[in-house]
Amino acid sequence: MKLNQIITSLLETDMYKFSMGEAIYHQFSDYKTTWTFKCRNTDVHFTAEMVQEIKEQIKAYCSLRFTEQELDYLNRITWIKGSYIDFLRLWQPRYEDFKISDEAECGLSIETFGTWLNTSLYEIPTLAIVNEVYFRMAYDYDRLYASFRERLEQKIKDASGRYEIGSFSEFGLRRRLSAEAQELAVRKLKEAEFRGSEFVGTSNVYLAKKYNLTPVGTMAHEWIMCVGQGNHKHNPAYSNWYALDAWVREYGVLNGIALTDAITTDCFLRDFQLTYATLFSGVRHDSGDPVEWGEKMIAHYQKLGIDPANKTLLFSDSLDFARAHELYEHFRNRTKVAFGIGTYISNDTEVPALNIVMKTTLCNGMDVAKISDTPGKGMCKNPDYVHYLKRCIDWRMNHDR
Template identity: 30%
Template sequence: MVDIATRVWNHKWKIDPIVRSLIDTDFYKLLMCQSIFRNKPNTQVIFSLINRSINVRLADLVDEGELREQLDHVRSLSLACGESTWMRGNTFYGKRQMFTPEFMDWFETMRLPPYHLEKRDGQYELTFEGSWPEVMLWEIPALSVLMELRGRAVLGDMGRFELQILYARGMAKLWEKIEHLRKIDNLRLADFGTRRRHSFLWQDWAVQAMTGGLGEKFVGTSNCLIAKNRDLAAIGTNAHELPMIYSALAQTDEALRQAPYDVLSDWHEEHDGNLRIILPDTYGTEGFLNNAPDWLAKWTGIRIDSGDPIQGAENAIKWWKIRGEDPTQKLVIFSDGLDVAKISELQSLFHGRVRVSFGWGTLLTNDFRGLVPNDALEPFSLVCKAISADGRPTVKLSDNPNKAMGPADETARYKRVFNVGQQSVQRIIV
């Protein structure tokens, strides 16, 4: 077991680079990348860092030189031989050779494209521009680097014993959560915490703790490198960037209305089984389900990632019934702002009515709340999103207006096209 406190105390990042592999990323990124490589390889996109928690002034906390050094290190990475073997030869979701030889030939020689970085009003403006299959792979490393550098800045003045006690308390806090989760019958839970983790070492420790503490109730991790190293299932399907970019490319209102379904039509051709999971909230879940083609109702399940999760699951159950499907055979994955109490509540409410699963993110891999003065390690909401595609702005409406993004005029157009009315504002936990 790694002594995390000692490694942090050494402050030698070349021993522990924040991102140490191209597969130190979420599994859905690789699945989406292959789909994009096949269907939209020449689309030109811009991704940008967005700090929703503006009270956390990253440019005042994180040294620019150190940030550039870490980002430059990420650009130097290439796929290692053992990593390529894992991707080419492993079985994912029951399928051998999930990644095609054509995609792997490209991925094995790929390097991440350049970045643009500057400071503005206490924040970093960090953008990435180029072809979609390359630029999209910056999202997770960029977030991981910024989150860990912020943590290192907070911990930088702590002594060795302070760090040892801090990590001991953090471990005890997580273990208390695990002890509570152990008591929940029929639980299925995965680690979704890569993008806003405290550090790679901490995420790796958390995954080991979940494996040892929960046994078969812990079903895997979204982090590909940890899945490979710990012989765990890699978990993930798709994300909002697909409908956001497909929609931005639409030239007419009718094409825009159809774009979220075009995404899933392309996905349908490549994947089956538990990879056929609908993510419906990009432009409002209610409208998406009401207008969805019948073949989507036959998909395996749905992921709820914004809005009221109880209402979201109830809406999905109602939709399946209307479409003649048996909800008890469908999978509902909850993945928004989860912690133990909410996991317990949702499991109690929906077990037996649907197949329930959880993707537990930031409050698994980065919960040091109350453990340092001024709560300086409190997790915050940092994202990296596509903001344009082929020169056209992207828009996200979400089921929670606090997660919406895009220019005002385009946002108004999208609300009209997708018939989005009054929405309930939800506090963003992380």
């Protein structure tokens, strides 16, 4: 490796990977998935030297094991069960599950294959490695880091005086400039004194442990996609029902923020009826117009006879402090409002951040897809399956009342 090791702990992933991981372990341990990397930036190219460094960094990541201290930390989280901790004690990443090459338009192709238990845990460290390798090798990193520090100081000053956003967390691991940049941001945010705002946590479990913050995260789109579409007996238009049902079987009333936009929020609301709306403490926004979405969720709770003031709307889509302030002012007197803010905190420099993702593209040999509330945020290798999924959703929305 030409760079220092980027991922140095298996805790260095987003919290929702462990939340989903436990439920996968107990209910879907035989599921197999394929994950595919995609760079959405049309002007970005990974050199052969970068690809080789990414390979070496992922090999180093695959040499890691959980320490007993790390497992003890996870075991203290209310909803994590001892049986899953025992699994993690034996778990190790497998480099053999990765296929990495330069055979892509952007110069980098990554796919992972294997059990969902394994491949789910690869996504976040892989993206963090790709980001840091790119920014350290494509630019003058010291200059980028200096601009990052300068902008971070201004953000904290603005958040301390100009903006009120209530509770917010840092969600930037997968697209961070570097490990040191994300850690600096988390440390500075914890030390800052805000007016009308409170920094409560981070999705990065390693940093949450290190700085005594709340590790934040419940479910991602992969949960709805694989649970709902990975069984050929399921009608994929009911993906949310299968996913919510499995989640409640695992956690009951704990760990309950539901993601709404895997196959559109309107379809989600067909399944988010009284039982689930009562059991889940709130919902997360990740695509579409956030004000329209929030109003829709409040109206849905009211229709069910549930007081929205007792529920949380968590916004996590491309936020900065100014936008979070607007949303907080709009909703603050009617419901609990929280924010997960990612790239704006962890990778704001003088050059644009990468727009890279790694998504589930196959589950049990079958295509899976996301149909979000924002066109273009989905990813599927088979356009015919996307067409089929849309037809299933349309039929349900028009016929299944």
